[in-house]
Amino acid sequence: MTPTSHPDDPVIETDELRRTYSGGFTAVDGVSFSVGRGELFALLGTNGAGKTSTVEVLEGLARPDGGGVRVLGHNPYTERAAVRPRIGVMLQEGGFPSDLTVAETVRMCAGCTSGARPTDEALGLVGLTGRARVRVKQLSGGERRRLDLALALLGRPEVLFLDEPTTGLDAEGRRDTWELVRALRDEGTSVLLTTHYLEEAEALADRLAIMHQGRIVTSGTPAEVTEARPATIRFVLPHGVLPERLPLSLRAGAEGRRVEIRTRRLQEDLHELLRWARESDVQLAELDARSASLEDAFLDIAARGAETADTR
Numbered sequence: 001m002t003p004t005s006h007p008d009d010p011v012i013e014t015d016e017l018r019r020t021y022s023g024g025f026t027a028v029d030g031v032s033f034s035v036g037r038g039e040l041f042a043l044l045g046t047n048g049a050g051k052t053s054t055v056e057v058l059e060g061l062a063r064p065d066g067g068g069v070r071v072l073g074h075n076p077y078t079e080r081a082a083v084r085p086r087i088g089v090m091l092q093e094g095g096f097p098s099d100l101t102v103a104e105t106v107r108m109c110a111g112c113t114s115g116a117r118p119t120d121e122a123l124g125l126v127g128l129t130g131r132a133r134v135r136v137k138q139l140s141g142g143e144r145r146r147l148d149l150a151l152a153l154l155g156r157p158e159v160l161f162l163d164e165p166t167t168g169l170d171a172e173g174r175r176d177t178w179e180l181v182r183a184l185r186d187e188g189t190s191v192l193l194t195t196h197y198l199e200e201a202e203a204l205a206d207r208l209a210i211m212h213q214g215r216i217v218t219s220g221t222p223a224e225v226t227e228a229r230p231a232t233i234r235f236v237l238p239h240g241v242l243p244e245r246l247p248l249s250l251r252a253g254a255e256g257r258r259v260e261i262r263t264r265r266l267q268e269d270l271h272e273l274l275r276w277a278r279e280s281d282v283q284l285a286e287l288d289a290r291s292a293s294l295e296d297a298f299l300d301i302a303a304r305g306a307e308t309a310d311t312r
C-alpha cells in the first residue's frame with residue numbers, strides 16, 4: 001500500500017455484482033470488491049472467468065443484472081456523463097483509424113477530452129515521441145498498446161482501467177509501462193488492472209482478487225494470497241545417497257534422488273536440511289528454496305476449477 005492510497009475512500013465499489021448474458025449464462029455471479037483512492041487493484045482469473053464482463057460494467061459499458069456498482073460515487077451506467085470525464089479506459093483493442101498518424105490520433109482524441117494533456121506530453125509518457133509522425137497502421141503491436149495507454153491517460157483520469165496493458169510489449173517496454181503505472185498510482189491515480197501476467201500483478205498490485213467461473217475465489221494483498229500456500233524446497237541427492245537417510249520430517253516428496261518438499265515451516269525445515277547435509281557431508285545439488293508465488297496460488301485455483309468442471 002502506498003502512502004497516497006486510501007482504502008477507506010473507495011473510488012470503485014461492487015456489491016454482489018451479477019451479469020447474465022442473453023441465453024441465461026451468468027458470467028459474473030455475485031462479485032464484491034472495492035478499490036481505494038490511489039490504490040492499484042488487480043483482477044486476475046482463468047480464461048472466461050468473468051473479468052472483462054465485470055470491468056465493462058464498471059466502465060459504464062453494460063448494465064448489471066444484479067447487485068450494486070459505484071464508481072467515484074456514481075452509477076457508471078445511468079450517470080455515465082458524470083463518471084466518463086474522470087476515468088481513463090485502455091481496452092484490449094483500441095480500434096482507432098489506422099490511416100492517421102500517432103500525433104493526429106492523439107490530437108483527435110484530445111479534441112473530445114476536457115483538460116487534455118498536450119500531445120507531446122502524452123506521447124512522452126509512453127515513449128512514443130519518436131513515432132509521432134508514423135501512421136498507426138505501421139506501428140508494431142507493442143507500440144499500439146503504448147498508444148492505447150497514452151489515449152487512456154489524456155484526460156489525467158482519477159481512475160484508470162487497464163485491460164491487459166502490456167500484451168505484446170517486449171521486456172523493456174513492459175518494465176517501462178510498470179514504472180509509468182507505479183508513478184501514476186503514487187500521484188494518487190486509482191488503477192484497476194486486469195492481466196494474465198502474474199508477475200505483473202505481483203510487481204504492481206496493492207491488492208488483488210482471483211476470479212474463477214464468475215466468482216472471486218481469493219483476494220488480499222499479494223503476500224496474503226501467497227502466504228496461505230506452502231513453500232517449496234527442492235534439491236537432488238548425490239549418487240548413492242538414498243532419501244531414507246534424510247531426517248524423517250523431510251522424506252516425503254522424494255522421487256529417486258530428486259526431492260521436492262512442500263512445507264509451511266520453510267525456515268525450520270531448511271535449517272534442518274542444511275544441518276543434516278553438513279553433518280552427513282552430503283552435497284545437495286540444484287538446491288532451491290522459495291515461498292509460494294502468485295503463480296502457485298493461481299495454478300492451484302485453476303486446477304481445483306478443472307476438477308469441479310464447469311457446472312454453470
Ligand SMILES: Nc1ncnc2c1ncn2[C@@H]1O[C@H](COP(=O)(O)OP(=O)(O)OP(=O)(O)O)[C@@H](O)[C@H]1O
Pocket residue numbers: 021022025027045046047048049050051052053054
Ligand atoms: N456477449 C456474450 N454472450 C454470451 N456469453 C458471453 C458474452 N461475452 C462473454 N461471454 C462469456 O462470459 C464468460 C466470461 O467472459 P469474460 O470475457 O468476461 O471472461 P474473462 O475473464 O475476461 O476471460 P479472458 O481472460 O479469457 O479474456 C465466458 O464464458 C464468455 O464466453
